[in-house]
Amino acid sequence: MKRSQKIGFFILVIFVFIAIFGPMIATHTPFAIDGESMAAPSEVNWFGTNKLGQDLFSQFVYGARTTLLIGLAVALISTTLSAILGLLAGYSSKLDTLLNSIANMLMVLPSLLLILIVASFSGGGTWQLIWTLGLLTWPGYMRLIRASVLSLKEREFVKAAQLYQGNTFYIIRKHLLPFIWPLIKTKFIISFQAAVAMEASLSFLGIGDPNVPSWGKMLQDVFSQSSTLLTDSWKWTVVPPTLAILFVTTALALLGESKQDGTITTASLRRKKSKVLPPVVCTAGEVASSGMSAISVKNLSVVYGDRTIIHPLSFEVTSGNVTALIGESGSGKTTMARTLYGLLPEETVTGEAYVAGKRIYRGEGQVTLQRWLDAAYIFQDPRSSFDPLLKIGKQFYEAMLLYHTPIEKREAAAQILREVQLDEAVLDCYPHELSGGMLGRALLALALVNKPSVLIADEPTSALDPIVKREVLDLLIKKVREHHMTLLLITHDLSMALHVADEILLLQDGHLVAEKDKQRYLQRYKPLSIRQLGYQAEKTWEG
Amino acid sequence: MLDVISVTKQFGNKEKSVMAVHETSFSIQKEEIFALIGESGSGKSTLAEIIVGLQEPTQGSIAWHRANDVEDRSNQKKVQIVFQNPDRSLNPYWKVEDILIEPLVLSNVPRLRALEQAVELLDRLKLPCSLLDRRPCECSGGQKQRIAIARALSMSPALLIADEVTSALDPSTEKEILTLLQTLKQEQKMSILYITHHLETIAGFSDRMAVMKNGRIVEMGETKQVLRSPNSTYTKALLDACW
Numbered sequence: 001m002k003r004s005q006k007i008g009f010f011i012l013v014i015f016v017f018i019a020i021f022g023p024m025i026a027t028h029t030p031f032a033i034d035g036e037s038m039a040a041p042s043e044v045n046w047f048g049t050n051k052l053g054q055d056l057f058s059q060f061v062y063g064a065r066t067t068l069l070i071g072l073a074v075a076l077i078s079t080t081l082s083a084i085l086g087l088l089a090g091y092s093s094k095l096d097t098l099l100n101s102i103a104n105m106l107m108v109l110p111s112l113l114l115i116l117i118v119a120s121f122s123g124g125g126t127w128q129l130i131w132t133l134g135l136l137t138w139p140g141y142m143r144l145i146r147a148s149v150l151s152l153k154e155r156e157f158v159k160a161a162q163l164y165q166g167n168t169f170y171i172i173r174k175h176l177l178p179f180i181w182p183l184i185k186t187k188f189i190i191s192f193q194a195a196v197a198m199e200a201s202l203s204f205l206g207i208g209d210p211n212v213p214s215w216g217k218m219l220q221d222v223f224s225q226s227s228t229l230l231t232d233s234w235k236w237t238v239v240p241p242t243l244a245i246l247f248v249t250t251a252l253a254l255l256g257e258s259k260q261d262g263t264i265t266t267a268s269l270r271r272k273k274s275k276v277l278p279p280v281v282c283t284a285g286e287v288a289s290s291g292m293s294a295i296s297v298k299n300l301s302v303v304y305g306d307r308t309i310i311h312p313l314s315f316e317v318t319s320g321n322v323t324a325l326i327g328e329s330g331s332g333k334t335t336m337a338r339t340l341y342g343l344l345p346e347e348t349v350t351g352e353a354y355v356a357g358k359r360i361y362r363g364e365g366q367v368t369l370q371r372w373l374d375a376a377y378i379f380q381d382p383r384s385s386f387d388p389l390l391k392i393g394k395q396f397y398e399a400m401l402l403y404h405t406p407i408e409k410r411e412a413a414a415q416i417l418r419e420v421q422l423d424e425a426v427l428d429c430y431p432h433e434l435s436g437g438m439l440g441r442a443l444l445a446l447a448l449v450n451k452p453s454v455l456i457a458d459e460p461t462s463a464l465d466p467i468v469k470r471e472v473l474d475l476l477i478k479k480v481r482e483h484h485m486t487l488l489l490i491t492h493d494l495s496m497a498l499h500v501a502d503e504i505l506l507l508q509d510g511h512l513v514a515e516k517d518k519q520r521y522l523q524r525y526k527p528l529s530i531r532q533l534g535y536q537a538e539k540t541w542e543g
Numbered sequence: 544m545l546d547v548i549s550v551t552k553q554f555g556n557k558e559k560s561v562m563a564v565h566e567t568s569f570s571i572q573k574e575e576i577f578a579l580i581g582e583s584g585s586g587k588s589t590l591a592e593i594i595v596g597l598q599e600p601t602q603g604s605i606a607w608h609r610a611n612d613v614e615d616r617s618n619q620k621k622v623q624i625v626f627q628n629p630d631r632s633l634n635p636y637w638k639v640e641d642i643l644i645e646p647l648v649l650s651n652v653p654r655l656r657a658l659e660q661a662v663e664l665l666d667r668l669k670l671p672c673s674l675l676d677r678r679p680c681e682c683s684g685g686q687k688q689r690i691a692i693a694r695a696l697s698m699s700p701a702l703l704i705a706d707e708v709t710s711a712l713d714p715s716t717e718k719e720i721l722t723l724l725q726t727l728k729q730e731q732k733m734s735i736l737y738i739t740h741h742l743e744t745i746a747g748f749s750d751r752m753a754v755m756k757n758g759r760i761v762e763m764g765e766t767k768q769v770l771r772s773p774n775s776t777y778t779k780a781l782l783d784a785c786w
Contacts, residue, residue: 156632159597160694163624164646178636328713329684465582466740470784494714495743499786525715527743 008254011247019068022061030059030213038233048236051225060240062213067196067248070130074195077134079188082141087172089142090149103139111136119207126212129202133195141187145180152179189256193249200245215241294319294454294486295340300351302335302344309335312351313512315505322480322487324497327507336507337458337490341377342369356453372399375454376447381463382439386431392442393427400449413449420445420475437468444476455480458490473500495527544734545702546570550603552589563589565758571702576728576735578745578766581755587738591704595624623695627707629687633679639690640675646698664693668723685716696727704736709744721748742785746770754778
């Protein structure tokens with residue numbers, strides 16, 4: 001429980017105590033006219049009296065009973081209806097049409113108006129109010145629950161339970177309910193709060209049982225008299241019920257507050273406008289010929305909180321090389337790649353890392369890495385790497401920092417697209433109009449467009465089908481060789497790594513594996529080649 | 544043991560329909576591993592769901608043969624499926640022990656006996672018993688997939704469908720699972736329908752194979768034979784894409 005939830009809970013408990021035990025110690029009945037009119041608080045009348053001489057303390061404590069009873073009952077009815085109907089509508093497509101149309105109908109009806117009409121025609125008893133509120137307020141959350149059940153029932157554990165002959169009731173109770181439990185809790189608290197507020201406003205408007213004491217009714221009594229604010233009496237007639245309503249609704253709001261999710265791995269959003277620094281940009285060829293390492297890592301480690309993801313390690317990647325960084329899931333290879341592209345919060349990284357001679361963390365001015373220019377990063381899934389709402393061309397121009405006029409940009413983009421065997425027309429397409437393979441190529445073109453000297457590719461083909469995968473990968477390697485770039489290829493596909501890489505780095509649990517152990521690993525898990533089975537390839541692949 | 548007889552599955556209404564599976568026929572023999580290869584959208588998972596009975600075919604039928612060759616259409620308990628992603632096939636709120644005994648409890652086996660069987664299954668899949676008390680998120684990917692396999696095996700199926708069970712796993716874990724499946728096949732005397740898009744892994748693993756494309760089977764035969772000399776251009780293209 002968070003602190004705010006504790007406070008909310010505490011306040012609510014106080015009011016529950018007042019509602020339960022208050023009437024036991026009240027010396028007057030709420031509507032008995034046995035006191036002086038408008039008496040100030042005294043030993044006899046603790047909260048004073050109203051104009052008729054009724055004891056305000058007993059009205060207050062009996063009012064607490066009414067308010068909490070209505071809140072609780074409405075919340076129970078409304079939440080139960082939301083949950084059961086939502087689960088049924090989501091799970092059974094037969095019931096869905098019926099339940100959903102009822103919910104839609106109730107949602108478009110102006111509920112306040114409906115409540116007013118029902119309340120005034122039904123004489124406004126407490127239970128009538130409870131049922132009206134309970135029956136009218138379920139559709140909102142029912143729709144939410146239905147929506148999440150609709151997606152949950154596609155999960156395989158539900159399908160499996162169906163196969164094991166679990167009936168509808170069993171699946172709803174055992175498999176679906178745990179998932180929507182948080183929604184149900186929230187719904188309960190919210191409808192509790194709404195019911196308290198609604199009851200207060202209705203009885204303030206004079207709708208409701210005149211024989212039942214309630215906070216709203218206390219306020220109505222007071223405000224119907226013109227003398228209220230002329231004297232000091234508002235201090236004991238207006239303040240207690242107002243504060244009570246405020247406190248109860250606030251306490252419920254606090255109680256309903258949920259935990260904030262946020263992970264330490266997400267970098268804070270402090271975006272700076274990208275700008276190109278004057279030409280220190282050396283071309284890929286120069287970097288390659290100068291013979292320095294394209295990527296150099298010295299004693300680099302990454303720590304999230306008290307969890308060490310990457311233990312101090314050092315390596316160099318010779319420029320012009322294709323280096324594969326392999327490792328099993330959870331070995332820290334993606335973290336490594338993200339670190340090298342400067343995507344991690346600075347405080348989690350210690351040690352030094354240089355890419356294309358530029359320092360990644362804690363470097364300044366011209367010595368820092370410029371993304372897209374010095375190095376480019378190719379993400380895992382081409383489909384989710386492009387913004388679905390922007391045309392491909394727009395996304396290219398955004399990254400093209402070396403060109404200035406639109407015409408220059410378009411020409412250069414078309415040029416690079418031709419290099420990956422795509423037509424210029426692709427620039428005017430939205431991502432969904434292209435196939436997976438085309439998007440893979442476009443993503444590659446985007447990475448090449450500024451001719452960076454280093455490319456970091458994180459599982460660039462794992463989301464693609466086998467044939468397309470091979471095409472895109474071979475194209476990537478070909479372009480890297482053609483432009484003398486350095487490629488750091490992150491993958492868990494051993495055969496791919498063995499096929500394309502000049503050098504292989506193996507990560508295990510955040511440690512770089514030593515040469516001897518690495519060879520042993522490669523020997524052990526090297527997959528059988530199709531060629532060894534006697535198959536003669538017809539097509540020869542480039543690269 | 545099982546005949547898939549010209550099964551067709553159409554999705555959507557008349558004006559706008561997608562043919563997921565098109566007049567597909569094949570049969571699975573007793574105690575064999577049959578591999579179904581195809582890229583995403585080729586209809587292989589739909590076919591699997593039709594065989595286990597999660598979906599009804601638009602046309603065609605699935606026929607089961609008992610030992611004495613009597614046709615029997617009720618497929619209960621005879622076929623079990625292990626899904627691609629263990630994160631979606633194991634309820635994250637449940638403890639591993641509850642997950643493992645779910646099929647047994649639902650077929651009215653007393654809880655204590657079911658638990659005994661669960662422990663035995665864990666042992667057979669080389670999983671530590673300490674897992675019983677954990678939730679799926681506290682297990683590794685390979686462990687989760689083995690739990691899913693154990694759950695399917697608890698019903699002693701005659702046919703186990705493995706729908707891309709290793710595609711979310713690392714190569715070393717993948718190898719372990721494949722070896723395990725082979726051992727289990729022999730121990731349980733069951734058949735396995737192994738669905739994958741990963742051609743390399745089936746060499747030396749499956750007995751026969753079929754290649755699917757756009758809802759049709761384009762090639763079928765002995766795995767060795769197909770891998771050595773494929774007939775269809777699509778299979779060739781697939782093989783060419785391998786290293």
